[in-house]
Amino acid sequence: MTTNPSGPPRAGLFQDRNFKWMLSGSIISMLGDQFTIIALPWLVLMMTGDTLVLGLVLGVMSVPRAVFMLVGGAVVDRYSPKRVLMWTKHVSTVLLLALAALVFTGNISTGSLSVLAFGLGLAMAFSIPSGTSLLPHVLPPQQLQAANGVVLGLRQLSMFAGPLLAGGLIAAFGDGHSERVSDTRGLGIAFLFDAVSFAVSAWTLSRVMTTAPADRTGAPAGQAVWQSVVQGLKWCWNDRDLRTCFLYWSAVALLITGPIQIALPVLASRLPGSSAAGFGLLMGAHGAGTLLGMGVAGARPGIRARNLGTTLLLVDGVVGLLFIPMGLVSALWQGASLLLAIGLLSGFMHVAVFTWIQRRVPPAMLGRAMSIFMFIFMGLAPISAAVTGWLMRGVTLEQVFAVSGGSLVAVVVVAMATSRIRDISEAPTPAGS
Numbered sequence: 001m002t003t004n005p006s007g008p009p010r011a012g013l014f015q016d017r018n019f020k021w022m023l024s025g026s027i028i029s030m031l032g033d034q035f036t037i038i039a040l041p042w043l044v045l046m047m048t049g050d051t052l053v054l055g056l057v058l059g060v061m062s063v064p065r066a067v068f069m070l071v072g073g074a075v076v077d078r079y080s081p082k083r084v085l086m087w088t089k090h091v092s093t094v095l096l097l098a099l100a101a102l103v104f105t106g107n108i109s110t111g112s113l114s115v116l117a118f119g120l121g122l123a124m125a126f127s128i129p130s131g132t133s134l135l136p137h138v139l140p141p142q143q144l145q146a147a148n149g150v151v152l153g154l155r156q157l158s159m160f161a162g163p164l165l166a167g168g169l170i171a172a173f174g175d176g177h178s179e180r181v182s183d184t185r186g187l188g189i190a191f192l193f194d195a196v197s198f199a200v201s202a203w204t205l206s207r208v209m210t211t212a213p214a215d216r217t218g219a220p221a222g223q224a225v226w227q228s229v230v231q232g233l234k235w236c237w238n239d240r241d242l243r244t245c246f247l248y249w250s251a252v253a254l255l256i257t258g259p260i261q262i263a264l265p266v267l268a269s270r271l272p273g274s275s276a277a278g279f280g281l282l283m284g285a286h287g288a289g290t291l292l293g294m295g296v297a298g299a300r301p302g303i304r305a306r307n308l309g310t311t312l313l314l315v316d317g318v319v320g321l322l323f324i325p326m327g328l329v330s331a332l333w334q335g336a337s338l339l340l341a342i343g344l345l346s347g348f349m350h351v352a353v354f355t356w357i358q359r360r361v362p363p364a365m366l367g368r369a370m371s372i373f374m375f376i377f378m379g380l381a382p383i384s385a386a387v388t389g390w391l392m393r394g395v396t397l398e399q400v401f402a403v404s405g406g407s408l409v410a411v412v413v414v415a416m417a418t419s420r421i422r423d424i425s426e427a428p429t430p431a432g433s
Contacts, residue, residue: 013147018138018208025204026131026151029089030158031165032197036096036120038166039190043103044113046187053110060114061121066379068125073133073371074228075126077364081133082210084367088127089202095119096195103188128378129371136358136366137210145355149298152351156291166190232368241424242360242369245353246376248421251411252316253377258384259323259404260286266397271332285336289343290350297351308356309424310416315345317412323405327398356426 013019044057076084099116102108139147170186237243268282296303305311322342329335361369392400415421 013139013143013150016139016143018210019147021204021207022134022138023151023154025201025208027154027158028197028204029201030155032194032201034158035166035169035190035197036194039170039187039194040117042170043108043187044110047108047113048110057110057114057117061117061124062378064118064122065124065128066375068122069128069371069375069378070229070232070368071225072126073129073368074225074232076130076133076367076371077232078225078228080210081130081137081367082205082208084126085130085134086202086205088123088130089198089205091123092120092127093195093198093202095123096191096198100188100191100195103184103191106184128374129367132354132370132374133358133367134210136363138208141359144358145301145351146298148351148354148358149294149301152347152354153291153294153298156287156294156347169193229368232365232372235365236369236372239360241420242357244419244421245424246372248411248415248419249373249376250380252408253380254384254387255404255408255411256319256323256384257377257380258388259326259400263327263388263392263397263400263404266392267327267329267335268332270397271330271335282332282335282339286339286343289340289345290347291343293344293347293349294351295347296344297348301352301355303348307423307425308352309421312349312353312424313412313416313421315349317409319345320405320408320412323408324402326405327396327401356424359426 041058044053047053072084095116099108099113102112102116135144135147135151170190173186173189236246264282303311305314319342322338326335326338329338357369357373358366388400388404395403
């Protein structure tokens with residue numbers, strides 16, 4: 001394992017006025033997002049008490065996010081990340097204000113809620129590629145690793161603080177009544193808080209000065225959006241290292257995301273004396289590990305085993321080995337320990353991979369490349385979850401984790417022996433290499 005420090009210290013980031021404006025808005029927006037993540041499912045359950053309706057509403061939000069994300073990447077490359085992100089913040093503000101108003105007045109219905117959820121999901125299809133493409137337009141390449149560590153670490157931190165604050169706010173301002181929808185005021189205030197967070201973050205984003213890429217040939221003004229999407233897919237496919245990594249990450253997403261979403265809650269419910277709080281502890285341990293790993297990546301960006309590709313494969317191999325015994329744990333602390341280690345490794349590689357893509361892809365193509373990367377995990381996650389749920393009807397929990405982890409180890413071994421991934425470094429490489 002080697003350490004190769006490069007670039008200015010992380011403290012230098014906070015002397016950059018643009019980065020400070022961007023970061024302050026990101027913190028506010030990420031915190032506000034957690035309020036809606038908690039309030040929306042709670043609202044559906046309070047309205048209907050039906051988990052099927054909850055799944056449908058969440059599906060209405062996730063489908064446009066996945067389907068239009070590649071289109072969002074093409075639009076980002078044509079009009080710049082800042083411009084697209086600004087529009088998504090304005091649209092989300094209006095949608096959340098409407099949702100808050102309907103909740104406050106008691107006029108909310110599953111139909112209107114579904115329409116607003118669809119709009120929010122559609123806005124996310126454009127905000128995700130624009131948000132992940134913005135940093136290279138704000139900072140020089142040598143600062144991206146440290147900046148990604150800070151931004152992604154704060155995002156993970158918001159996943160701790162946000163739900164706690166949202167739950168406390170809903171309880172504090174809830175009406176406490178026993179009608180079909182209780183906690184109306186608290187839910188309305190939660191949505192209102194998220195709307196305000198979008199408005200404030202839009203203002204901070206307006207203060208950020210970005211550098212326009214010299215080459216905008218990746219998305220000419222006269223080109224149709226679908227042609228721009230196809231061009232982005234072709235560009236990523238022609239970059240052999242990027243293509244190989246995208247295919248590899250697709251396999252990882254299919255093998256891991258389903259067990260995390262489906263099998264972990266089942267595991268928590270089977271542990272002695274466990275409950276929803278036990279599941280929260282397991283996910284909290286994973287989140288804490290991810291946050292710690294992101295912090296390590298930001299503080300020590302040069303830590304590698306030979307190079308980036310070899311480090312990626314070794315980390316994923318260890319993650320697979322840690323997944324195998326997950327179904328055998330008999331106490332919460334055992335599962336939490338395994339998930340803490342998995343989160344630590346995943347968080348570290350998350351920052352490194354984000355930075356590698358941002359440095360490798362030209363600015364004019366970055367929105368489309370990042371949308372493909374995010375689509376791999378967000379688009380394939382429902383498939384992995386559905387397959388896992390179907391498998392668990394006929395196999396044991398122990399077998400699910402063993403097969404998932406063992407398959408990941410097998411994919412890593414095959415990739416190490418036959419693919420170019422093991423030779424990937426962070427040095428800039430021309431496309432098509």
